[in-house]
Amino acid sequence: AQTVTQSQPEMSVQEAETVTLSCTYDTSESDYYLFWYKQPPSRQMILVIRQEAYKQQNATENRFSVNFQKAAKSFSLKISDSQLGDAAMYFCAYRGIQGAQKLVFGQGTRLTINP
Amino acid sequence: DTGVSQNPRHKITKRGQNVTFRCDPISEHNRLYWYRQTLGQGPEFLTYFQNEAQLEKSRLLSDRFSAERPKGSFSTLEIQRTEQGDSAMYLCASSVTTGGFGETQYFGPGTRLLVL
Numbered sequence: 001a002q003t004v005t006q007s008q009p010e011m012s013v014q015e016a017e018t019v020t021l022s023c024t025y026d027t028s029e030s031d032y033y034l035f036w037y038k039q040p041p042s043r044q045m046i047l048v049i050r051q052e053a054y055k056q057q058n059a060t061e062n063r064f065s066v067n068f069q070k071a072a073k074s075f076s077l078k079i080s081d082s083q084l085g086d087a088a089m090y091f092c093a094y095r096g097i098q099g100a101q102k103l104v105f106g107q108g109t110r111l112t113i114n115p
Numbered sequence: 116d117t118g119v120s121q122n123p124r125h126k127i128t129k130r131g132q133n134v135t136f137r138c139d140p141i142s143e144h145n146r147l148y149w150y151r152q153t154l155g156q157g158p159e160f161l162t163y164f165q166n167e168a169q170l171e172k173s174r175l176l177s178d179r180f181s182a183e184r185p186k187g188s189f190s191t192l193e194i195q196r197t198e199q200g201d202s203a204m205y206l207c208a209s210s211v212t213t214g215g216f217g218e219t220q221y222f223g224p225g226t227r228l229l230v231l
Contacts, residue, residue: 103160105158
């Protein structure tokens with residue numbers, strides 16, 4: 001079974017600075033997707049960025065980018081120019097390509113932005 | 116596109132009572148997922164529908180849980196004889212089969228259940 005591990009329960013960063021959230025996963029599959037979701041307090045989960053395992057190029061979405069290391073099974077999220085609105089729980093998630101294609105989530109990292 | 120909606124948003128019940136939650140997916144999304152999220156944890160998969168067919172259930176889904184998706188539109192999740200351990204946020208997500216690998220699951224706001 002696939003597992004996702006986020007080893008940083010909490011992180012904090014100064015506004016306008018850069019922060020990196022870590023994620024590792026375990027799988028025997030060669031093709032899969034990886035995601036970062038953001039869950040603000042009392043609000044619904046929204047997709048931040050996704051990465052296809054077959055693509056070597058790291059995904060970027062505006063201030064958000066990933067460092068995907070397939071051999072190391074590592075998938076970190078970098079947030080540049082942090083803004084107060086980035087404060088949230090961030091979840092790393094894995095999705096296979098077979099069957100239900102359900103998401104397997106990590107435990108989450110709570111990100112605090114200090115003004 | 117109004118997004119995934121869930122009702123009710125909050126539910127408080129007494130142990131032993133039955134509760135039912137509803138999820139309305141994004142229109143035309145043929146896949147629907149239920150997840151459960153306990154405090155401070157990531158969501159865990161419960162069950163999955165493709166159209167009206169329930170194709171996979173997690174071992175987390177005990178016999179007290181049942182889910183339906185009549186006509187492949189909205190879905191309901193019922194918990195019978197609730198227990199305090201059922202207290203959690205129940206999340207619904209939907210996606211559309213694109214024929215490739217590029218499906219993204221869109222989440223609803225969740226139903227927070229508290230069993231007293």
